[in-house]
Amino acid sequence: MPSDTLPPPSPPAEILAGLRAMGLLPPGVAVQGEPLTGGVSSDIWRVTLPGRGEVCVKRALPKLKVAADWRAPVSRNLYEARWMRRAAAAAPGAVPALLGQDEATGALAMEWLPPAKNALWKSRLRDGHADPGFAAEVARRLARIHAATAADPTVAAEFPTDAIFHAIRLEPYLLAAARAHPDRAAALEALVATTAGTKRALVHGDVSPKNILDGPGGPVFLDAECAWWGDPAFDLAFCLNHLLLKCLWTPAVRAGFLACFDALASTYLAGVDWEPAAAIEARTAHLLPGLFLARVDGKSPVEYLTAERDKDRVRRVARALLAAPVERLGAVRAAWGEELER
Known part of the structure; x- marks a missing residue:
């Protein structure tokens, strides 16, 4: 037939x-x-x-x-549904x-959200559409979710997912990178301890352009399988990480991706009302180099970085920032910008 x-x-x-x-x-x-x-x-x-x-x-x-x-654990979809409701x-x-x-x-x-009206943000970035206004709206909605849940700590009881988050995020990203880089293992293990021990808001856990639609009404978040009551800095760092990495995927649009980084970071921090913005910025700036390194040497490397030269550029910046952490996201961006200009 x-x-x-x-x-x-x-x-x-x-x-x-x-x-x-x-x-x-x-x-x-x-x-x-x-x-x-x-x-x-x-x-x-x-x-x-x-x-x-x-x-x-x-x-x-x-x-x-x-x-x-x-x-x-397959039980993670239960917590994804709970995250969606919240x-x-x-x-x-x-x-x-x-x-x-x-x-x-x-x-x-x-x-079902038809792809014709709901493009993946990742696809738009790949095609060179770097819109700081859209990045700012991603940040605004993410901060709103974090703020609303931080204001209601009873939400924590719905998400007893420390083990899931460790299995699907901390171990395959940061601890896997620590095994690949023994001389940075102490720094990466310290990031795991800080992240796991910070309990402030409901975290999506996979805020990536592949999980964000550019819909008629603005950004739509998908795939909250890693939902966890913990450190909202993880969500911010996870998303910012992709904007840095995509500078190697679509080099002609580097300036646009860095502008999206700036818009997302500044808009998110402006929405932080559950703790001092400087505190979460510092945790994000510390965590970001670990996630940066994890996307080339962890269990889930980004598929679009295949050349060793590009991977080495990521390693060089990430390893330097893990050895000498910075407190501001602008300093992480500046270090990557200097590498791109080399």
Whole structure:
């Protein structure tokens, strides 16, 4: 039979079971869907449901789809759903509408946001669209979520996820980089201790351009599988890190990426009201070089840095800043700018 006449595939049994448990799919009803690419931690499908139309369903995987042996509890989708509810209340429009979550199967359903109207920020950056105004709005919404949850410390009880955050963020990024750089291990291990021990707000854990849509109403955050009650500096550093790295991906737009870095940092810090802005800026400036190094020598290296020359530029700046930490984000940006001018 010619391939163009084959029917669309049916989602895996676990996803169908999750949809039925959520009350979104009647028993015995068959549905079709399309597997989506791009993520490493979940099976993600676009599914057409009777009477509802298209929805997005994801199911957490016990072993992530990377070269390293990287495992994480599948219960993380429960906490992603909880993060989505909290984020939607703090910053309406900043997340897709949550349709349901089934703890038994680890499946989560949300509204489908058509790519034609909701471009990935990562794709726009790759194509040279560096908009400081959009970066500022990302920061504004992120700070709003952090501020709202910091003001309600009872949120912490909903996120007993220290072990998950360690397994999916601290170990594969900072501790893996420490093993690759023994002479910087003490500094990286100290960052882990500080981050793990700082409990101030609800953290997304994966604020990356690949998880942010440029939608009609502004930035939309996706994939909060790492949701954790902890240090909001992690979210800020994680996102700023990508803006620095993309200077090597699309060199012609370096100035624009650095302008986005400035806009995101300054707008976020202006929204900090739960602690002195200088305190969270210092933690972010300390953490950023560790994450910078982790994206070339951790368990999840960025896929677009393949030349050793580029990796060595990241290593050179990150290692220097780990040896002599700075307190201001502008100093991290300046150190990277000097390297780019070499």
